Amino acid sequence: MSKKVLVIGEARDNKLRNVTFEAIAAAKSVSQGGEVIGVICHYQDATELAKEMIFYGADRVQMIENENMKTYTSDVFAQAILQTVEEESPEAIIMGHSSIGKDLTPKLASKLDSGLISDVVEIDYNGENVIFTRPIYSGKAFEKKIITNGIMFATIRPNNISPLERDTSRSGEISKREVELSDLRTVIKEVIRKTKEGIDLSEAKVIIAGGRGVKSKEGFEPLYKLAEVLGGAVGASRGACDADYCDYSLQIGQTGKVVTPDLYIACGISGAIQHLAGMSNSKVIVAINKDPEANIFQIADYGIVGDLFDVIPILIEEIERV
Ligand code: FAD
Secondary structure (H helix, E strand, O other), X not given: OOOOEEEEOOEEOOEEOHHHHHHHHHHHHHXXXXXXXXXXXXXXXXXXXXXXXXXXXXXXXXXXXXXHHOOOOHHHHHHHHHHHHHHHOOOEEEEEOOHHHHHHHHHHHHHHOOOOEEEEOEEEEOXXXXXXXXXXXXXOEEEEEOOOOOOEEEEEOOOOOOOOOOOOOOOOOEEEEOOOOOOOOOOOOOOOOOOOOOOOHHHOOEEEEXXXXXXXXXXXXXXXXXXXXXXXXXXXXXXXXXXXXOOHHHEEOOOOEOOOOOEEEEEOOOXXXXXXXXXXXXXXXXXXXXXXXXXXXXXXXXXXXOOHHHHHHHHHHHHHHO
């Protein structure tokens, strides 16, 4: 049976995040030929963002503009989206499993008294039910879930569901809605970013991750260079963060970010179970480690036994040559 599905879009620096396009593709599977409605909360005119959502498959888009939406707070976004849900009565809601998605969706689900399936990596339809697949036990197993009553609410893990082809000939209604905000408890005045600007770790297709083997802050420089030539982002083990070689925002693993890039290059990382929990579902894993017995080689598709400070410059040189 076809369904009306709401997709909550996410923008950063006036650009939609990739996971929004992946969420639209996921919504298409869930809708089974029904209507996919994008919703975008923004602090200024969001028409260009709304058009992009349509080019990637949304049938129509509702823009909610408010000066309080420059920086995300669950208070403001939840109030705005709940008003849209009330107006549209969707049968399903999909959003990316980003930091915002992880924060916002439980609040919405509790207000709507609906279930929530988080961190979905696959969506199937068996002719009767939509089946959501999500990893459990730090990625060691997968469970398949269906929602039998109420709104189907799910967040999807970035880099797992392919977006539809961008088609600029697609068109759809773009409407603007006013939002009535009341009793705002939090107002963010300024955001100070600690990390270098660049590709978002959770959405990066290529990640170069450094561990304690990188040995210092300066030791990360070759990793940044390799990330630059491969168009990727830099991540880290907790060992490297604890040693103050880099900021905790780069940490990957059980208590850090969970990533699934196409290519993960682990440099000077031993492969502790808590680190593997955040990256073992990467599509191709390359490990560079001078210890041939390092655990990381157990899950690596390609292993290079050697000193990372010798290996990385050779890799950069070879990649720049092609
Ligand atoms: P190490 O284990 O010290 O490994 C360094 C590696 O570098 C070694 O294999 C060594 O052979 C290699 N090396 C050294 N020099 C070179 C060189 N010049 N060239 C090449 N290789 C070299 N860890 C995480 O990463 N993420 C988490 O989210 C996380 N959460 C945790 C949660 C809990 C509750 C606990 C208890 C631990 C957690 N940890 C986490 C920590 C985890 O157990 C490990 O301590 C940590 O991952 C080790 O980091 P590492 O691999 O960089 O360091």
